[in-house]
Amino acid sequence: MKMALSEFALREKGIYGVLHIVILLLSLFLVVSISVDTFKGIPFYTQTVFMKVQFAVCVLFLLDFILEWFLAKHKVRYFATHFVFLLVAIPYQSIISWAGWTFSEEITYLLRFIPLVRGGYALAIVVGWLTYNKASGLFVTYLTTLLATVYFSSLAFYVMEHGVNTLVTGYGDALWWAFMDVTTVGSNIIAVTVTGRVLSVLLAALGMMMFPIFTVYVTSLVQRRNQKKQEYYKELQGGDIK
Template sequence: MTSAVSNPQKPADWLGSLKLLAGVTLLVALSWEIIAGDHVHLSTTYLTIQFFVCVIFLYDFLLRLMQAEHRGRFFVRHLFYLLISIPYLTLISWTGIRMTHDWGILVGLIPMLRAFLAMFIIVGWMVRGNRLQWIFAAYLFTVVVFTYLSALVFYDYEVLVNPKLEGFGNALWWAWMNVTTVGAEIFPVTAVGKVVCVLLPSLGMMFFPIFTTYVLQEYAAKPSSDSATDSATATAADLTQSSGTKNS
């Protein structure tokens, strides 16, 4: 009976680890494509990696669909996961339509949403049981990943037209300065760069209350054990003195 109950969980755990590995692989491939690419054409290696990663995501969706008790309800509720798991770049390349590098990067970010959700497994492994710590860990994970992706997109769109952007290090510094709402001396000149420049500080301001709440909750002044002992001793002494006064 024990093996019959535990065996169905093993494929799910194995597939979750596979999705996590696929998400990290896709992030590394996208980083290499943008940082080391020519910013004009998408490499065959990147297109191949994205295709196989999307196949893993689609397999996960179909497997959970077949195991669902109400498949129609499951399909409707998880339709968004299906849509962001489709290898759009591969399908477009099969049709023979030529896509510019700029649009290719934007379309390639769609499976990154699915990879981002898969990488939330890391957050679940980091924090278990404590809801506030889980929210704070999810906050840090979201800010770090979104800021890094924003730096990649900003660098890819701005590097050929922005004279102040000298390398990816500058783009990463620009992204972190904007998510902290401090700002940087590098100003976007493309439409996509301007959109990212607005989204970053908005994300920072939206998540800052979570950081403040966590700090206040975890590091607020708490009575030490010595103080509690002294307080208990003083209370006992007061009670003894009061009792002695009544007896006299």
């Protein structure tokens, strides 16, 4: 019976698409929730509704991992290559709340972003469906990842530096800092907290890794266009000779 169920599910490849879309939508919900709580200064641990919803989202992520592992032909390989998705699906915040543990403000806030790693993987797959070739899909995925990282970093920077750093008077300052830092240009806003300094280093490193990819992508587009022009001119010349 187990083999029959597995074979049936493997034939129905559409189930993977549904799962990835659901995960992506749930991740977007978490992003909106984190943003609203950040801008309004709401302590999310006091929100029973949010805690229940986030717990439900993490449970769905765990069920998705178990289902995909069950459907995988090579289960050991799948577990080894996707183990990180199991780790990020664990509802750490609910466990901390139930256990009554206390951590610093930085840790409790940053823990909220952990489930979004799973959403990023789903986003990469969905983007691959919507793009016409692998290079474009990879480029859009990198671009989306970069923008998402800049946004999340600006939120964390705003929470940690606002009220402590006189240069951060509003979220706009944090967003400006994030964009300037990821371009490795830098800004006049200097982090004063440990978390802010760590984010400054990570964003700059991410920018140095990501922007060369954009250059390579644009170069490949130009080369491909030039190649098509050359092929077109060769066809014209061949037609004239005939």
